[in-house]
Amino acid sequence: MFLRFRCVKLFSFLFVCLGLLLFHALLLSQHSYAGGPTKGESCRNKGAIGVSRVLEIDTSTGPRYGRVQFKDQLLPLKHKEVVITFDDGPLPSVTKSILRTLKRHCTKATFFAVGKMAKAYPQIIQKVYNEGHTVGAHTHSHPRDLRHHYFPYSRFQIERGFQDVQTATGRPIAPFFRFPGLHDYKEMNDYLSDRHIANFSVDIVPGDTSGYSPARIIRNTLSQLRRRGKGILLLHDIKPATAAALPRLLSALKARGYKIVHIVPRKPFKPIPIALINMLYEDFSHKDPKTIIGGLTYRQLYGGKSAKKAKRAFRQQSHKKRSRKYRGKRYSKRVYGRKRRY
Template sequence: MRRFPVLIVAAVAVASGSVFAVAVKHFLGSTAVETTPTAKPELITGSIDARWPKPGAERHTAIAEVAPEVAVLEAEAAPEPKKRVVVAKPACNNPNALGVSRTVQIDTMGGPGFGTSQYRDYDFLQPGEVVLTFDDGPWPVTTPTVLAALKAECLRATFFSIGKHATWHPEVLKQVIAAGHTVGSHTWSHQNLAHKSPQEAQDEIEKGMSAVAMMAGTPIAPFFRYPQLRQTGNLKAYLAQRNVAAFSIDIDSEDFKIKKPDVLVSLTMAKLKKKGKGIILMHDLHKWTALAMPELLAQLKANGYKVVHVRAKDTLDTLPEYDAMVAAAVQPAKSRKARAISAVMQTVD
């Protein structure tokens, strides 16, 4: 069907950098006892150098560029979809902030792929532009510290959240949503899908999407990133059928193995200088990544790079059967009642 561009002006909200100092102080000075589940050893992340066949969809159907002050939506002759994303783009009170240079809106129909490590059809970035992406959250302390660094520079990023982690820390996920960032999914438990049967892999994807959407308390973007970037042809076709966009990368920060913030920053900037632009992969699960963020953003600004925010035209439709699975998994934890203090401890002497 024919589509006609319609311009709607997007509003802007303000973000202050003062929260970052508080977050870092808390991060460095906290001695609280860990009461949340620890990260699983299966969280092995990184990039692979793979090439996949180009999707047949034409370029203009997947990407709509959105200027800093204007959002571009597409009106169709047919009735409007059930859900349409309209996000106010906040202005920035910090005159020296890096800020968002432009916003790109993605039409996920047919499951387009982004990131030249694996996909070549839809390279929407201009020289000197970057997209900031974070995998494996939400996680206490580290994710809020990343959020504070982004807020200080009036930036928006894309977070690919793990379903289990979302059920463990829904309050952190809600902070990501409240800050205006784009949220996609990263499976239920970060399994290598290439080692799973087609049905097992689909279950991992769908359960993860349902969990993130449910814990967010609001519809999320139909954006997905494969754990370890391990895609299969069957899953590529499945995401296309589900109208979910797959996000690969251009630049791997290698923060899954580099644990020194200064080395992490220098390596990422060196790769970016060589590449000239790209979707950057990081992990908000790691404390060294959280601590590296202020300097990384300062380096991006000092070297003239521009940050692009990506968002989806429409929101994700989760499947009821997987919503039910997640609800069943979460309910027992919620229904457990803490014992009375007197039943746990008593003065005996």
């Protein structure tokens, strides 16, 4: 009888141990990609918008999403589904306020952090990560327009940006990238695809970098969503007006039946060694026309011109391309007319 009692005790102990192990494994698996758990979290706030579903993004093909840059390549969202994204941060005062609002609404967003900002405020980007949001990268130092730079410099900005954000976070981040000012070019897009990085553009642009009031940011978001029905929303966690607008914006979205989708990567970002990143930069820093860039000499790249002339020609060419691309389109006025920076 005593032996049987001990056996039962032993079995129950083993059972509890197994349970604990399984629970731990579950927690670890949820932390294997960027962002913490999103499912199964209880929400006390009845007016919270929450998260309707988690959308896993397979980045192995280097996909591109968003209407503004990639017209037909939209994120697979259903009607009235919205993905919230924040660029340019983290900035303690604003990002903290945004995190509080998101927590109150039990919802999740994606943060495209700038490498230098993440390095300056590592505790904030760690907080973003630990609260279960997805963390991606938005270059190392946010150059205004990468199309005005050589390919190796752009490549360095991307790799160094990811490296900085990942080091500051201390955890694997998402292979999600967004171009500063949404200024992409073919060579860079191809490079991102080769690196298995998802290239995110936007669908809904309320223009919170233009100094608009919180009321106007809300109005712009809702009117664009009424037209489009769904999409990736672009906000900035460096703008106090955005932080001020967010509580009312989320309530307004909920009242109108919109649902928030949390995007997460299937696999985390794979960084390349820091030595190689520095090499990429040194590659750029040479001004010698004989320097090889991306396997090609300046001569091969720019048709026999000197480095200085080549640089000027490249700039002029991209200016021409830019004006041709946007001539007569609605976005010419909106994006370039006012020199707006995303």
